[in-house]
Amino acid sequence: MRWMSTVPASDCGRAGTKSSEARLQVDAWVAKRGGERAMAVRARARLVELVAYARTRSPYYRHLYRGLPSKVTELAALPVTDKSQLMAAFDDWVTDPAITLERARAFAEDPALIGRPFGGHYSLSTTSGTTGKRGIFLHDARQWAVTSAMATRMLTGWLTVRDTARIAACGGRTALVVPDDAHVGGAVMAARLRGRSRVAALSVHRPLEELVEALNDLRPAVLAPSASLGVLLAGQAEAGRLRIAPALVCLGAEGLPMAEHARIGRALAGAKVRATYNANECPFLSYSCPAGWLHVNADWAIVEPVDERYRPVPPGEASHTVLLTNLANRIQPILRYDLGDAVTVRPDPCPCGTPGPALRVQGRAADRLTIPGADGTPVTMATRPVAIVLDTVPGLDLFQIVQTGPATLRLRLAPAPGIDPDDLWDTVRARLSGLLVRRHLGHVRLERASERPQISTGGKIRPFIPATTSAKP
Structure with a gap:
């Protein structure tokens, strides 16, 4: 989303204060009232500011932009980036020299630290995304x-x-159904809201019947x-097992056909069903x-639908994919970033x-x-808990997980450099087996593949390949 402010740039840099937050709230309303033009003016000013900041504070961007004019006002003049490139240059990408990939990885591997400050100033979340490759993302107070x-x-x-x-x-009770054992975006957000009496975070790893019981109680x-x-x-x-009547159901993480939105609303006593399309980035x-x-929040984010050669669509x-520019985050600048989704x-x-631009997403199908x-x-299981x-x-x-039989999952694994494949397989098998047992699916057979994850004709790795995508829960 992008929303530009009438507040000077220097004020936005102090957005961690209550007064700055209030100004941002007011400006969000003003920008929406002003329409497309007001959002575009704000976005352009923020883009110029972000590019200058990234060139000054990030060694990665300073090198990447070394041949560009001193002041860049057109987004198309900037080269494309992606998760693999940025993660490979993590220490040079971040604008705080005290932050390193080694420290970030150590923090991300400790579930006890979910939602806790990282580096004293930042939130940290991780994602594998549509490529199946892990990313570590930082969020500053401004964002x-x-x-x-x-x-x-x-x-x-x-x-x-x-x-x-x-x-x-x-x-006013709110139920967030999120993972509780990984630094993914939902878990970090839930941790930030922890302690609020009207907000309950329920683990997505619970067996479905237990989750239903908890929601019925809440x-x-x-x-x-x-x-x-x-x-x-x-x-x-x-089926009559879940008996709740929420006023609002906010769906996240994957895209669904509108018919499924209507189905959810009807099943949950006429709830209003809305969705967000967001990312850790x-x-x-x-x-x-x-x-x-x-609708893109076009005063704080820019999306560029492009083809295979990054030409505008x-x-x-x-x-083929979409390029994302996040105008709010300065600790980890995201500029013309290949998000990997078709829109x-x-x-x-x-x-x-x-x-704001109105779009629909084809690239985040909710495989189950x-x-x-x-x-x-038949037991239908969402793939997100497995990915987490x-x-x-x-x-x-x-x-990459391929369902090769009704109760057989074939695991294609690519170890990081220096990691023993046998040890990695033992760890993956133990963790995934534990999840399946908790879902009463301990009989599922896990196969170790000799081949690495396979790249599709579109150039991406699909993390999950179900035996069928037409089964209805």
Whole structure:
């Protein structure tokens, strides 16, 4: 998302203070009222400022931009970056010389530190993303202040007076369904909210029946699961096992067809269902509207749909990937970053009236593994918990799981340099087996593949390849 401020740049640099946060909140409202032009003016000014900052403070960008003019105003003049390049140059990429990849990795491998400050000033989260390669991302106070302002703008756009009254009638209780054993974005956010009496963080690793029981006890007014888990919960509600009536369901992590959104809303007593399309690289990127489009917060984020050669793709056509520029984060500048998702930008104004590019995402399909249970009854499991478990394995560079039979998963692993493949396999097998046992799927057979993860024709590694993608939970 991008939202530009009428506040001088120097004020935005002190966004950790309460006064700066208040100014950001006000500016978010002003920018939305001003429409596309107001957002574009802010974005352009912030881009110039960020490029200058990155060249000054990041050795990586200083080298990458060495042949560019002293002042860059056009985004297309900047070279493309990606996760592999930036992670390989991590120590030079970050703008704080006290931060190193070695320290960040050690922090990320300790689940007891989830949500705790890293380096004294930052939040740290990890992701494997659509490429299956682990990334470590830092968030400074400025970015968190922007994220908060964007969340406020999102909620005021989503909720009517009636919705707000319904939430208040339920005591304002919010249920976040997140991992509790890895430094992923949802877990870090939940940790930041820990201690608030009306917010409950439920582990995504719980067996589905236990999660349903916990939600029935909590009766949340707002429910925030991943999209694929939202579908599973809708199935539980349709079967009469989940009995909650939230006013709002906020889906994250994956994309779902609008028909599934409608299904979730019907199953959960007419809940309003909305979604966000965000990333660790930009935790405030976009939010959905009633028409089912995702609106980029275009005053604080820039998205560029491009083809295989990074040439612009016109609105109405599906891109090969999308380039992301995050205008809020200065500890780890994200400039023209290949996010790896295919998107289509709406070619005409969205009927909802929300400013900012409206898009739909094709590249984040909510793959689910359907496996026969011990009694033969099909059990559908979201893949995100599996990815989270593998993302915490030290020395695992890439992974790919192929469902080769109803109850057989073939694991393709790529160890990091210097990691013993046999030791890595033992660790992966133990952690994944533990997850399957907790899901009452201990009978599933894990195969060790001799081949490395396979790259698709699109140049990406698909982390999960289910036996079928058509099974409905």
